[in-house]
Amino acid sequence: MRQLRKDPVVDRWVIIASERGRRLRMVRPPEEQEAGPCPFCPGNEDKTPPEIAAFRPPGTGPNTSGWWTRVVPNKFPALQIEGDLDRAGEGVYDVMNGIGAHEVIIECPQHDDRVQTVDERQFGEILWMYKERYIDLKRDDRFRYILIFKNRGRVAGASLPHPHSQLIATPVVPRRVVEELRGARTYFHLKERCVFCDIAREEINYAGRTVVVSDGFVAFVPFAPRFPFEIWLMPRKHRSTFERITRDEVDDLAHVFRETLLRLSRALAEPPYNYMLHTSPCRESDNEYYHWHIEITPRLLEVTGFEWGTGFYVNPTAPEDAASYLREVEL
Amino acid sequence: MRQLRKDPVVDRWVIIASERGRRLRMVRPPEEQEAGPCPFCPGNEDKTPPEIAAFRPPGTGPNTSGWWTRVVPNKFPALQIEGDLDRAGEGVYDVMNGIGAHEVIIECPQHDDRVQTVDERQFGEILWMYKERYIDLKRDDRFRYILIFKNRGRVAGASLPHPHSQLIATPVVPRRVVEELRGARTYFHLKERCVFCDIAREEINYAGRTVVVSDGFVAFVPFAPRFPFEIWLMPRKHRSTFERITRDEVDDLAHVFRETLLRLSRALAEPPYNYMLHTSPCRESDNEYYHWHIEITPRLLEVTGFEWGTGFYVNPTAPEDAASYLREVEL
Numbered sequence: 282m283r284q285l286r287k288d289p290v291v292d293r294w295v296i297i298a299s300e301r302g303r304r305l306r307m308v309r310p311p312e313e314q315e316a317g318p319c320p321f322c323p324g325n326e327d328k329t330p331p332e333i334a335a336f337r338p339p340g341t342g343p344n345t346s347g348w349w350t351r352v353v354p355n356k357f358p359a360l361q362i363e364g365d366l367d368r369a370g371e372g373v374y375d376v377m378n379g380i381g382a383h384e385v386i387i388e389c390p391q392h393d394d395r396v397q398t399v400d401e402r403q404f405g406e407i408l409w410m411y412k413e414r415y416i417d418l419k420r421d422d423r424f425r426y427i428l429i430f431k432n433r434g435r436v437a438g439a440s441l442p443h444p445h446s447q448l449i450a451t452p453v454v455p456r457r458v459v460e461e462l463r464g465a466r467t468y469f470h471l472k473e474r475c476v477f478c479d480i481a482r483e484e485i486n487y488a489g490r491t492v493v494v495s496d497g498f499v500a501f502v503p504f505a506p507r508f509p510f511e512i513w514l515m516p517r518k519h520r521s522t523f524e525r526i527t528r529d530e531v532d533d534l535a536h537v538f539r540e541t542l543l544r545l546s547r548a549l550a551e552p553p554y555n556y557m558l559h560t561s562p563c564r565e566s567d568n569e570y571y572h573w574h575i576e577i578t579p580r581l582l583e584v585t586g587f588e589w590g591t592g593f594y595v596n597p598t599a600p601e602d603a604a605s606y607l608r609e610v611e612l
Numbered sequence: 613m614r615q616l617r618k619d620p621v622v623d624r625w626v627i628i629a630s631e632r633g634r635r636l637r638m639v640r641p642p643e644e645q646e647a648g649p650c651p652f653c654p655g656n657e658d659k660t661p662p663e664i665a666a667f668r669p670p671g672t673g674p675n676t677s678g679w680w681t682r683v684v685p686n687k688f689p690a691l692q693i694e695g696d697l698d699r700a701g702e703g704v705y706d707v708m709n710g711i712g713a714h715e716v717i718i719e720c721p722q723h724d725d726r727v728q729t730v731d732e733r734q735f736g737e738i739l740w741m742y743k744e745r746y747i748d749l750k751r752d753d754r755f756r757y758i759l760i761f762k763n764r765g766r767v768a769g770a771s772l773p774h775p776h777s778q779l780i781a782t783p784v785v786p787r788r789v790v791e792e793l794r795g796a797r798t799y800f801h802l803k804e805r806c807v808f809c810d811i812a813r814e815e816i817n818y819a820g821r822t823v824v825v826s827d828g829f830v831a832f833v834p835f836a837p838r839f840p841f842e843i844w845l846m847p848r849k850h851r852s853t854f855e856r857i858t859r860d861e862v863d864d865l866a867h868v869f870r871e872t873l874l875r876l877s878r879a880l881a882e883p884p885y886n887y888m889l890h891t892s893p894c895r896e897s898d899n900e901y902y903h904w905h906i907e908i909t910p911r912l913l914e915v916t917g918f919e920w921g922t923g924f925y926v927n928p929t930a931p932e933d934a935a936s937y938l939r940e941v942e943l
Contacts, residue, residue: 585769
């Protein structure tokens with residue numbers, strides 16, 4: 282079953298991606314998922330579904346070695362690419378069939394998931410691949426939102442250690458993004474300024490929460506972070522849409538992003554983390570109120586019932602302390 | 613530092629509860645927190661802050677043994693009880709000082725955290741203590757919301773295995789509750805019915821997602837659950853406010869709630885879980901649109917970057933499968 286179901290109280294869509302006769306799949310210890318050779322390593326290209334895209338030397342064929350960044354469909358997709366969008370009611374509830382894309386971006390040939398495995402140039406290639414996947418998938422008008430994210434470490438949800446990011450394209454705009462858009466629109470109506478532009482300016486002026494700053498980008502610990510050592514990274518100038526990023530901007534971003542992750546890894550001894558790229562929805566690409574950004578969330582503490590129950594996070598680390606520690610760590 | 617800070621984009625309040633010179637507290641392995649005798653066991657009453665309330669035999673003094681349910685302040689509170697509410701701006705941001713209550717409800721004298729440790733009568737006593745704490749704390753007009761929740765197992769955020777719940781009273785209504793209230797109000801305006809009443813009726817009629825049903829309560833796997841084996845438990849009749857529960861209703865709830873937890877424990881081999889009690893905010897106790905309920909969320913899967921990034925959950929277990937499994941498990 283691949284189905285999108287909507288919670289009738291808070292309008293939250295949930296993907297039900299169950300497999301017949303495997304109702305207890307989640308109880309299986311995660312170790313089992315990792316038997317056998319790594320499907321993301323060069324030489325094992327036949328262990329993934331056929332590749333969607335790759336950066337590889339001219340003359341090498343798809344699904345052979347030689348690539349430096351490679352994109353394949355997720356073998357266990359949360360959503361499936363084939364089919365039309367159908368919406369229906371079920372009693373008092375709403376459902377939609379589970380159409381979408383779920384891809385894996387294999388970031389580099391090396392199996393080692395430490396930041397220093399990839400240099401700045403290679404980091405730029407990964408970001409460029411993100412851009413190309415956005416542009417390609419935006420052509421499919423069934424999709425309303427495309428999210429790129431990374432889970433690093435088992436605690437953060439990674440089932441394989443080989444460095445990889447994921448992409449999910451969904452037929453609805455996800456709830457968290459809707460909330461951000463709503464908040465950003467309200468702020469814009471009130472002040473005629475982008476709230477993210479104001480935040481970037483405030484953080485650069487104050488400087489007590491910044492981690493890495495370049496001409497074009499700023500990485501900082503946000504004023505009200507949910508998690509210890511949470512970091513946001515955003516363009517300093519107004520940019521609503523990630524996929525319009527230029528080659529120069531990608532080079533700059535690669536430097537800031539990689540150094541930020543490196544500082545985090547050094548400061549906290551290679552912590553598990555997630556990052557996710559928030560950009561404007563497919564159908565409102567150019568706008569004055571929203572500003573693409575990356576949220577990096579280390580997974581250092583368990584989220585408790587209080588946080589689930591309220592959306593009210595308790596963070597034991599002051600953001601100013603976290604930022605100064607990240608700035609001071611030796612690289 | 614105990615401070616409430618507001619995210620300027622999505623209006624989410626975060627509690628910054630840091631301690632001077634302990635900026636890396638969260639990196640300490642959780643095992644360390646558990647050295648020494650259990651402070652919640654009878655005979656160790658001097659190892660907790662002085663008790664706030666207890667059910668104990670007449671003639672026994674506070675902070676002595678003999679109690680069967682005992683409430684103490686949290687030794688490491690997220691919010692502090694003393695002080696006035698102050699709101700202020702800080703650059704483009706909003707802050708409030710961290711006023712609130714953070715209590716621990718020690719559920720029973722026994723150290724064993726399995727459901728069968730407490731019988732139905734004792735379970736009723738725990739629920740009655742919840743009610744009494746709500747009523748007591750609602751008198752403090754600095755508080756806008758009171759949340760009772762339980763973390764069971766280390767993965768769910770429990771730092772001590774002795775059965776306990778927690779209570780946090782906050783000077784703002786938490787975001788998740790605001791969203792539920794907003795959704796419930798919109799539904800009421802549209803249909804002049806409570807959305808939770810409609811859900812309870814639908815679930816009882818359909819019966820394919822129910823787990824335990826009594827005269828007064830229904831426990832079911834919701835139509836769009838975020839997590840495998842998530843369960844909601846609610847009164848079948850419209851009740852906006854938990855603390856108005858009667859003794860008869862508590863007895864009925866104790867039966868349904870305990871059996872639900874027992875089925876969950878048997879089905880999934882004592883899983884870590886959270887539960888939380890959602891009720892109306894302190895200042896809108898009686899209303900037609902909101903309906904108190906308990907959300908039980910087993911912690912079987914890691915939450916990944918996709919879920920954090922989008923609020924869009926992927927659940928690999930169909931709720932109908934989970935419910936039928938829970939109904940069929942032998943007790």
